[in-house]
Amino acid sequence: MxxxxxxxxxxxxxxxxxxxxxxxxxxxxxxxxxxxxxxxxxxxxxxxxxxxxxxxxxxxxxxxxxxxxxxxxxxxxxxxxxxxxxxxxxxxxxxxxxxxxxxxxxxxxxxxxxxxxxxxxxxxxxxxxxxxxxxxxxxxxxxxxxxxxxxxxxxxxxxxxxxxxxxxxVDVGFFADAEPRPEWSGGTIGFVGRINEPRKGLPTLLEALPRIIAARPDVRLLVAGKGDEEEAVKGLPPQVRARIEFLGMVTDQEKASLLRSVDLYVAPNTGGESFGIILVEAMSAGAPVLASDLDAFRQVLDGGAAGELFPVEDADALAGAAIRLLGDPARLAALRESGSRHVRRFDxxxxxxxxxxxxxxxxxxxxxxxxxxxxxxxxxxxxxxxxxxxxx
Missing domain, CATH: 3.40.50.2000 (Glycogen Phosphorylase B;)
Known part of the structure; x- marks a missing residue:
């Protein structure tokens, strides 16, 4: 044809x-x-x-x-x-x-x-x-x-x-077979998206980060995406800034490795999403997903069965959920398993x-x-x- x-x-x-x-x-x-x-x-x-x-x-x-x-x-x-x-x-x-x-x-x-x-x-x-x-x-x-x-x-x-x-x-196998990178592993939260685009929700995640770090001091946030990094962290305490690593634009292979490496993927988007391809990519890579409760995200995450949801733009709720999940290896493992099963429908x-x-x-x-x-x-x-x- x-x-x-x-x-x-x-x-x-x-x-x-x-x-x-x-x-x-x-x-x-x-x-x-x-x-x-x-x-x-x-x-x-x-x-x-x-x-x-x-x-x-x-x-x-x-x-x-x-x-x-x-x-x-x-x-x-x-x-x-x-x-x-x-x-x-x-x-x-x-x-x-x-x-x-x-x-x-x-x-x-x-x-x-x-x-x-x-x-x-x-x-x-x-x-x-x-x-x-x-x-x-x-x-x-x-x-x-x-x-x-x-x-x-x-x-x-x-x-x-x-x-x-x-x-x-999504090419599920591409993400599932990616190699984790040691420098991106161990107490890491991942975010992928344009830094300066408000609806991608990075400001909500950064607002939640001080509370997350206070509860879990070893946590690092890895941010992949294009934008003004200095403007993004403006106003954050130095000790919080030190726990953020900006990776800039990444290749498809690097994105897959990032998603395979992180302990938790957070999608704090505020609206305007009709689907949520990054959630499918994260689940394909075996990353547990914590996402804002947008209609489209809820559908992709099977109503919350394949990933956890928090109220849109609620930084306190995001922080509380992230702290709870990072302290519960069994729940993270369960999310990896349910996400990996659910994502097959998107292959x-x-x-x-x-x-x-x-x-x-x-x-x-x-x-x-x-x-x-x-x-x-x-x-x-x-x-x-x-x-x-x-x-x-």
């Missing part, structure tokens, strides 16, 4: 959508499919052979963060050329309701189109304002996927229709098969056939959020 995938966000900026697109493309290529990914990237930037650079991205505030997107006449021309040259059997767009390559491709494309919606933001004013502009393009989409129930709810509330929920995928072998089944549905016309069967109780077309007038 010839598959075209559009990534809306800059390829060289780490993020959950970019990682999902990369890993999906590589999984499909391993299965023998021809895959081409169109993504914002400077033409001088080294990219994998399956990626086509669509030019430099510009920063745009979006969903509590800053997204780097490509949009405009030049980008539209590159999209049309890529579509013309690709001769794709199916086109897979990610985040098609952003002003990005994805919506440009949706406007320009014909034939089977699958769209994955990642955003969880039910009160988005931008989406409300964009609905009249986006609706004609969305009607061209053959099948819709949401990465979580909360992303599906955002889609339904703003644009109608429905979507099948297929979570983000690419499962997630990739589900996505391929959507591709096959929209390219063969099976959705239209089973939709007509009364016994189907709504039909495959309803299950996949298929447009009524969309046929391959």
């Amino acid at each position: 010839r598959i075209g995938i559009v990534c809306p966000y800059a390829w060289d900026v780490p993020g959950g959508v970019q990682f999902h697109v990369r890993d999906l493309a590589e999984h499909l290529i391993r299965l023998g499919h021809h895959v081409s990914v169109l993504a914002p990237a400077d033409e001088n930037l080294p990219v994998p052979p399956y990626v086509v650079a669509a030019g430099r991205a510009v920063p745009v505030p979006y969903n509590g963060s800053v997204a780097r997107l490509s949009f405009g006449f030049l980008s539209a021309a590159r999209v049309r050329r890529w579509l013309h040259d690709g001769h794709f059997d199916v086109l897979h767009l990610h985040e098609p309701v952003t002003p990005s390559l994805s919506i440009l491709a949706c406007w320009a494309a014909s034939g089977p189109i699958v769209a994955t919606f990642h955003t969880s933001n039910p009160r988005s004013r931008a989406m409300i304002a964009a609905e009249p502009l986006m609706q004609p393009a969305l009607e061209k989409i053959s099948a819709r996927i949401a990465v979580s129930e909360y992303a599906r709810r955002t889609l339904v509330e703003h644009f109608g229709g429905d979507a099948v929920v297929i979570p983000n995928g 690419w072998e499962t997630v990739g098969a589900d996505i391929l089944s959507v591709y096959e549905t929209v390219t063969t016309g099976a959705a239209a056939i089973v939709d007509a069967e009364p016994s189907d109780n709504g039909g495959w077309r309803a299950r996949f959020g298929l447009a009524r007038d969309a046929t391959p």
Whole structure:
């Protein structure tokens, strides 16, 4: 199958959508499919052979963060050329309701189109304002996927229709087989995320850290991510600063080793998360997880069975939970075991098969056939959020 995938966000900026697109493309290529990914990237930037650079991205505030997107006449021309040259059997767009390559491709494309919606933001004013502009393009989409129930709810509330929920995928074996590093082991708490992005929650963790260190003086916090380190620790006592190690940007292999090494992984995010890929990566690596009680995180952690939860932005609750867990080896071992079992549902072998089944549905016309069967109780077309007038 010839598959075209559009990534809306800059390829060289780490993020959950970019990682999902990369890993999906590589999984499909391993299965023998021809895959081409169109993504914002400077033409001088080294990219994998399956990626086509669509030019430099510009920063745009979006969903509590800053997204780097490509949009405009030049980008539209590159999209049309890529579509013309690709001769794709199916086109897979990610985040098609952003002003990005994805919506440009949706406007320009014909034939089977699958769209994955990642955003969880039910009160988005931008989406409300964009609905009249986006609706004609969305009607061209053959099948819709949401990465979580909360992303599906955002889609339904703003644009109608429905979507099948297929979570983000993770190469579980990659994280499970990573080698721990001695310098990152022994009384360590891990955090991975952009330091200066408030919704990633590092300020909440740093607010909790003095109490954690007072109870357990040997604890160290390892922070992996880009940002202003001096600004992050401003106001913390010197003895607390001494227990924090900033690792900067890390490679995928280093991230896997970090997650394999820490005694506890903390995700103190404050909102705007539709899934929580870092939680899945941490569980895959065998790290016990303590996360803020966001709807998406609760779902990823199986309601709290695969990891512990604390109230959002409650530094005292975070500190209390971390102190209790770090002092309870049996509970940490139980979380490792439950997390390792639970994470299998997110492995690419499962997630990739589900996505391929959507591709096959929209390219063969099976959705239209089973939709007509009364016994189907709504039909495959309803299950996949298929447009009524969309046929391959």
